[in-house]
Amino acid sequence: MTDNPIFAVAAKAAALRAQGADVITLAAGEPQAATSAAVVEAAVDAVRDPATHHYGTAQGDPVLRALAATAVAGDTGVPWSADDVQIALGAKHALFLATQALIDAGDEVLVAAPGWPGHAEVVTAAGGVAVPVATDEHFRLSAEALDHCRTPRTRAVILSSPGNPTGAVHPASRLRQIADWAQQHGIWVISDDIYRAFDYTGTYRSILRVVPRLRGRTVVVGGVSKEHAMTGWRVGWLVAPPEIIASARLHVSRTITHVPTVNQRAARAALNDPGTPVEAARAYRRRRALLVETLNGIDGIDCPLPDGGMFAFPDVSGLLRDRGWTSSADLAGWLLDTARLAVVPGEAFNAPGRIRVCFAVDDETLITAIERLQTALASTEHESSAQQLEEVR
Structure with a gap:
């Protein structure tokens, strides 16, 4: 690797x-900018709180999970609760947790080309095979291109809108076609929404807002790193159906135990700062x-x-x-x-x-x-x- x-x-x-x-x-x-003073102060207060000096829950701080669920519900237009959220060490870790929950060794996950190499890397790390899918002249995926690359081993597609490095935002009509294709073939959608705040055209829509019925086969990945200049704090999340959250929680429990509690307190402050x-x-x-x-x-x-x-x-x-x-x-x-x-x-x-x-x-x-x-x-x-x-x- x-x-x-x-x-x-x-x-x-x-x-x-x-x-x-x-x-x-x-x-x-x-972002080059420093993390906001309010978030830093929240972290300092958390360091002084003895409650943060001990183990936390594997799934993550319940208050942070509730805030993330509210944010994602507002974005997607479908209800989520704190139980539907797993806190991760940044969005990249969340992508890995989602992927490892969905695939077995040798299973395939479709990723955009051009696209961020981290998408293919998490698939490989989870034991899968990343299959690049050519995007159109506007760097957008299409149902036709996805289907051209689909095989019996295809389990999921990673969708990023706005994308990295292209900045492409998928219009609602394209998202609807992709959702219909995924539902028809039993494919999961991992929606990487880490750049969702930076939409300059007013056309950004979550795939679940366009097609809410896909909720049972969608994992939404987010975090505070880009929106709040907190890349070094390593706090992200996945929001997903119960079986995915259960798998992710078990993986976190067996590996990192939990995301550092002080960092999670800082992320709470960030989500309270729109x-x-x-x-x-x-x-x-x-x-x-x-x-x-x-x-x-x-x-x-x-x-x-x-x-x-x-x-x-x-x-x-x-x-x-x-x-x-x-x-x-x-x-x-x-x-x-x-x-x-x-x-x-x-x-x-x-x-x-x-x-x-x-x-x-x-x-x-x-x-x-x-x-x-x-x-x-x-x-x-x-x-x-x-x-x-x-x-x-």
Whole structure:
């Protein structure tokens, strides 16, 4: 099993920083902002509370589970209770718990391509086989594409909307088709909703809000990491039918015992703070526009405006061709070495010829990164022109 390739980029950037280099990272899948003061204070209070110094329940803090159930019920339009929630060590752990509950060794789970490599990784970790499914020109899954990849061993599909790295939001009509297909063939849907707060088109809908009857075959995965800038706190959840929760609870009990109680208290404070995600989405929308406009102003780059999420996902194949790079990995490596700018090559997402660029950073960082990108590429354009002139001579 290989490690997430995004981590390799982050590790190289961190190593350069440790050597004193001034590296700007637009590669991370996390907000640059600090966790809110209210959440930090709640954690400090929790540390002082002796009740958090002892074991908690495997399923998670009942108050946090109730808050998560209320949030997911509001999103999906169908009722959930605290008993329907399992607290996990972040959304990635929740995805693993859901997958291991649904599959046996060798069973298949369909994942989007391009898509976040973590989806395939949790399937592999659970003993299954991740089957990539090609998305359409807007990076959306379709019932037809899913059915083309379906076999007798297919057990589930992981649906992410908004998606990572593409930012694609699946419209209600597409979700309805996918739900009908899943119900027809007895396929489970694992709905990864971690970027749900960052919808810039107003078109985001939970698949259960569109097709509530799918409740008995759907697992909803969420967490506080992206919406509340709490990636390091590692608190997520899955909301699912009783048999899935029972399996997840047993796995947690036999492995990690429970998610740290202090972190769960912090997550409680986050879920009682609806304003932070709204403010973040407002800022990201503005930075998204700035970044995409800049990228589209560079010859050889074609950057679609993402519907949601925290990333731009431009096609840089024209730039590679014009400047002589053989892959987006070459370009990403050159940007890190030359411009001290970290981005993730598209190969990490099964999308060669593209790069992922995060805009969940502050204005100053984004503007400086853009200036570095423009300056570095202008220098290579000059060098390329000079070389062509010399060849003509």
